[in-house]
Amino acid sequence: MSKYQTHILIVEDEPGIAELLRFTLDDAGFSCEIAHSANEARQAIVNLLPQAVLLDWMLPDTSGLALLQEWRSQARSAALPVIMLTAKGMDEDKVRGLNAGADDYVTKPFSPRELIARIQALLRRKAPELGQNLLTHGLIRMDTDRYQVTVNSQEIELDQAEFKLLRFLIAHPDRIFSRAQLLDKVWGDHTFIEERTVDVHIMRLRKSLGLASDYVKTVRGVGYKLNAEPAV
Numbered sequence: 001m002s003k004y005q006t007h008i009l010i011v012e013d014e015p016g017i018a019e020l021l022r023f024t025l026d027d028a029g030f031s032c033e034i035a036h037s038a039n040e041a042r043q044a045i046v047n048l049l050p051q052a053v054l055l056d057w058m059l060p061d062t063s064g065l066a067l068l069q070e071w072r073s074q075a076r077s078a079a080l081p082v083i084m085l086t087a088k089g090m091d092e093d094k095v096r097g098l099n100a101g102a103d104d105y106v107t108k109p110f111s112p113r114e115l116i117a118r119i120q121a122l123l124r125r126k127a128p129e130l131g132q133n134l135l136t137h138g139l140i141r142m143d144t145d146r147y148q149v150t151v152n153s154q155e156i157e158l159d160q161a162e163f164k165l166l167r168f169l170i171a172h173p174d175r176i177f178s179r180a181q182l183l184d185k186v187w188g189d190h191t192f193i194e195e196r197t198v199d200v201h202i203m204r205l206r207k208s209l210g211l212a213s214d215y216v217k218t219v220r221g222v223g224y225k226l227n228a229e230p231a232v
Helices: 013-027 038-047 062-072 091-099 112-126 160-171 179-187 197-217
Strands: 009-010 030-034 051-058 082-086 102-106 134-138 138-143 148-151 154-156 216-219 221-228
Touching: 009 013, 009 038, 013 112, 030 038, 038 134, 051 112, 051 134, 062 082, 062 091, 062 154, 082 112, 091 102, 102 112, 112 134, 134 160, 138 160, 138 197, 148 216, 154 197, 160 179, 160 221, 179 197, 179 216, 179 221, 197 216, 197 221
Parallel strands: 009 030, 009 051, 051 082, 082 102
Antiparallel strands: 134 138, 138 148, 148 154, 216 221
């Protein structure tokens, strides 16, 4: 898995459909993992919280609907973006899925292009830094497909941590985030590093940004933010 790819969990018990989904996601630049049952999906979530889940309604051990309700009742997965995939196309079924907490609903058979568009739209709503290929902020321009960042049209070099941190901050301008929130949102909830490490990454990011270093602001006693409207 690329260090910058969006990770999606596929929960689908039919091997043919699961492999079609894997191929579709790989082709669109996502990384993915397949779980063939609710139990496998639970373990996958424990190991790594994905950025989104494609969840089949009909699973061999527990229904996808019950699994979704289970996730929504747990703090760690309550906001997890989930698209239900199912052959159930009746309006009442869609209403049940959405009422259970699904963010979107795709009926089989589905168009691969439509599915990718739905995923990207969902990520733009729930995780803006992951749903956009081009992010701009004052003098800064980020091309997430090419992993390229420029400041005042001059390309700069960022390491993995700096890139992910900048991508997140640009997608949420003028919002203050604590060190703990940045660790969770940028590095993931299974990151076992001290909160003070964020200070080091912020310092390095400012140095790398050069002319745009003042965009990253320290809010004393609270955390960090990116200025909403930087002067250019």
